[in-house]
Amino acid sequence: MTPQPDPPGSPPTGPPGSPPDRRPDACTVGVDFGTLSARALVVRVRDGAELGSAVHTYRNGVIDRSLPGSDTPLPPDWALQDPRDWREALRTAVPEALAAAGIAPSQVIGIGTDFTSCTVLPTTADGVPLAEQPAWADRPHSWPKLWKHHAAQDQADRINALAHRRGEPWIRRYGGRISAEWQYAKALQVLEEDPQLYAACSRWIEAADWIVWQLTGTESRNTCTAGYKGIHQDGAYPSSDFLAGLHPDFADFPATRLDHPLLPLGNRAGTVSVEAAALTGLRPGTPVAVGNVDAHVTGPAAGAVENGHLLAIMGTSTCHVVNSDELADVPGVCGVVDGGIVAGAYGYEAGQSGVGDIFAWWLRQGVPDDYRAAAEAAGEDLHEHLSRLSAEQPVGAHGLVALDWMNGNRSTLVDHRLSGVLAGLTLDTRPEDVYRALLEATAFGTRVIVETLEEHGVPVTEFIAAGGLKKNPLLMRIYADVLRRPVSLAISDQGPALGSAIHAAVAAGAYPDVRAAAARMGGVERNAHLPDPDSADVYDELYAEYRALHDHFGTGGDLLLHRLRRLRNRARAQGTMR
Numbered sequence: 001m002t003p004q005p006d007p008p009g010s011p012p013t014g015p016p017g018s019p020p021d022r023r024p025d026a027c028t029v030g031v032d033f034g035t036l037s038a039r040a041l042v043v044r045v046r047d048g049a050e051l052g053s054a055v056h057t058y059r060n061g062v063i064d065r066s067l068p069g070s071d072t073p074l075p076p077d078w079a080l081q082d083p084r085d086w087r088e089a090l091r092t093a094v095p096e097a098l099a100a101a102g103i104a105p106s107q108v109i110g111i112g113t114d115f116t117s118c119t120v121l122p123t124t125a126d127g128v129p130l131a132e133q134p135a136w137a138d139r140p141h142s143w144p145k146l147w148k149h150h151a152a153q154d155q156a157d158r159i160n161a162l163a164h165r166r167g168e169p170w171i172r173r174y175g176g177r178i179s180a181e182w183q184y185a186k187a188l189q190v191l192e193e194d195p196q197l198y199a200a201c202s203r204w205i206e207a208a209d210w211i212v213w214q215l216t217g218t219e220s221r222n223t224c225t226a227g228y229k230g231i232h233q234d235g236a237y238p239s240s241d242f243l244a245g246l247h248p249d250f251a252d253f254p255a256t257r258l259d260h261p262l263l264p265l266g267n268r269a270g271t272v273s274v275e276a277a278a279l280t281g282l283r284p285g286t287p288v289a290v291g292n293v294d295a296h297v298t299g300p301a302a303g304a305v306e307n308g309h310l311l312a313i314m315g316t317s318t319c320h321v322v323n324s325d326e327l328a329d330v331p332g333v334c335g336v337v338d339g340g341i342v343a344g345a346y347g348y349e350a351g352q353s354g355v356g357d358i359f360a361w362w363l364r365q366g367v368p369d370d371y372r373a374a375a376e377a378a379g380e381d382l383h384e385h386l387s388r389l390s391a392e393q394p395v396g397a398h399g400l401v402a403l404d405w406m407n408g409n410r411s412t413l414v415d416h417r418l419s420g421v422l423a424g425l426t427l428d429t430r431p432e433d434v435y436r437a438l439l440e441a442t443a444f445g446t447r448v449i450v451e452t453l454e455e456h457g458v459p460v461t462e463f464i465a466a467g468g469l470k471k472n473p474l475l476m477r478i479y480a481d482v483l484r485r486p487v488s489l490a491i492s493d494q495g496p497a498l499g500s501a502i503h504a505a506v507a508a509g510a511y512p513d514v515r516a517a518a519a520r521m522g523g524v525e526r527n528a529h530l531p532d533p534d535s536a537d538v539y540d541e542l543y544a545e546y547r548a549l550h551d552h553f554g555t556g557g558d559l560l561l562h563r564l565r566r567l568r569n570r571a572r573a574q575g576t577m578r
């Protein structure tokens with residue numbers, strides 16, 4: 001389809017406060033900024049029909065070896081991104097999605113965005129990324145730190161130790177541990193490793209809010225990232241006394257670099273600026289929703305806004321989000337935030353830092369050429385091929401059990417020095433056996449999270465899967481069996497982008513709130529995969545073995561994985577190549 005020009009006399013897009021646009025063909029645009037790409041989706045507001053989409057793959061992707069244009073290696077566990085990639089996504093994917101949908105910009109009554117999180121960057125007071133300033137661009141700490149930047153574990157450990165020593169009440173809202181992935185650990189790392197750059201940073205901002213700044217021309221901040229990743233609880237950030245205990249120059253970190261009025265999800269952050277209109281093809285004045293996180297934004301798209309409906313957004317990593325009317329202390333959850341997913345409920349988030357990434361690693365490293373050729377001959381991608389080969393074996397037949405910690409453990413151990421373990425290998429073990437054991441390991445990791453939530457007062461009444469992995473029926477069957485409960489599936493294949501479009505509809509005034517918009521625009525296929533009791537019985541046995549390994553390596557039985565990580569980092573730092 002070709003983009004449609006605005007017809008003469010198209011209704012103007014209203015300023016804040018103007019009456020909602022209720023034309024039957026009104027659409028919103030949702031843009032989901034993922035780990036490797038961003039996707040724009042055009043959605044009809046009255047019924048959630050997905051009319052067109054476009055994907056922009058980031059040129060620099062995940063920057064974890066060296067800065068673009070440089071040969072100097074980055075230290076271990078770093079992961080950065082390039083803000084130019086994100087802007088480029090607005091420039092290309094939004095107009096391409098409008099063109100694919102065949103609609104005119106005047107039909108677009110709002111735009112919403114979501115981002116990976118905690119993906120965070122230092123900027124000037126005007127929101128210019130320090131990575132884009134010639135004076136700073138060659139300093140690694142000037143670049144946005146991607147959610148999976150795991151090099152701030154030392155800082156996270158010290159934040160946690162001090163919080164417990166001082167009895168800080170907020171630490172309980174983060175399952176007792178702030179993750180190395182979150183805002184404070186990453187900012188403290190910048191301060192300690194590049195104090196000059198830290199001094200030059202006027203704003204420390206989630207990419208979720210920065211992208212909205214690009215659209216509206218003014219800074220805004222959302223309650224979701226501030227709560228989950230920015231330690232904003234009960235109206236306050238951690239005290240300057242506490243922060244001074246970490247580093248004297250950190251005492252004013254929130255006051256100087258974070259503080260800004262916070263807007264709840266579904267609110268309007270502003271409207272598309274003249275510059276952003278030129279970039280995206282949208283009309284100036286189009287309402288823009290406040291920033292949101294890719295996981296939390298998906299709840300309304302997947303019929304997961306009621307208390308107890310746990311939504312697993314399963315892709316590169318998995319986030320688990322669930323609402324409850326109770327405020328409970330749950331060890332090892334990422335956080336609980338009042339209204340963090342939808343207004344009027346406590347939103348809990350937990351997660352696994354590696355899921356699809358682990359399967360992708362095995363496909364890259366563990367699959368020989370004859371398998372690749374067989375997959376090609378069968379017209380399957382390697383995921384489909386190994387899934388089919390391993391689907392028919394009886395549960396447990398591979399004799400393996402694995403720990404899913406190849407990108408650390410986000411919940412419930414909150415430890416990014418942990419790494420993967422694969423037990424039970426023999427000379428008979430085949431690539432599809434390992435693949436299946438890795439699928440199962442991620443299901444066991446999810447079971448730990450679900451059991452921990454339930455044991456600590458957060459009921460889980462339904463398990464709903466969204467994200468790229470829901471299309472793997474073997475994986476979904478394994479989750480149903482391991483969890484011994486039905487797995488429901490989000491109907492949309494574009495959960496986060498649809499969720500952003502739903503928030504845009506609310507921000508534009510087309511619906512009174514996110515729940516009302518979700519009821520019309522989102523959808524779920526209930527009980528799509530049912531557990532098989534016999535398989536579930538064997539999985540109970542395997543899960544017991546997983547728990548034994550988990551506790552041995554994860555809760556202090558044996559610090560082998562930490563020691564190996566230390567040895568690795570020392571060797572890499574010394575450049576020992578004998």
Ligand SMILES: Nc1ncnc2c1ncn2[C@@H]1O[C@H](COP(=O)(O)OP(=O)(O)O)[C@@H](O)[C@H]1O
Nearest residue numbers: 034035315316317356357359360383467468472
């Ligand atoms: N059929 C499949 N089975 C299992 N994993 C898959 C399959 N297809 C893709 N993946 C994995 O899904 C991940 C991408 O998920 P997706 O939801 O598309 O991305 P993101 O999490 O970045 O939004 C990759 O890590 C890839 O290895």
Ligand SMILES: O=C(CO)[C@@H](O)[C@@H](O)COP(=O)(O)O
Nearest residue numbers: 035116117147295315316317
């Ligand atoms: O942690 C969060 C959200 O809190 C995610 O953004 C992060 O795990 C990345 O998600 P993806 O795996 O890229 O979908």
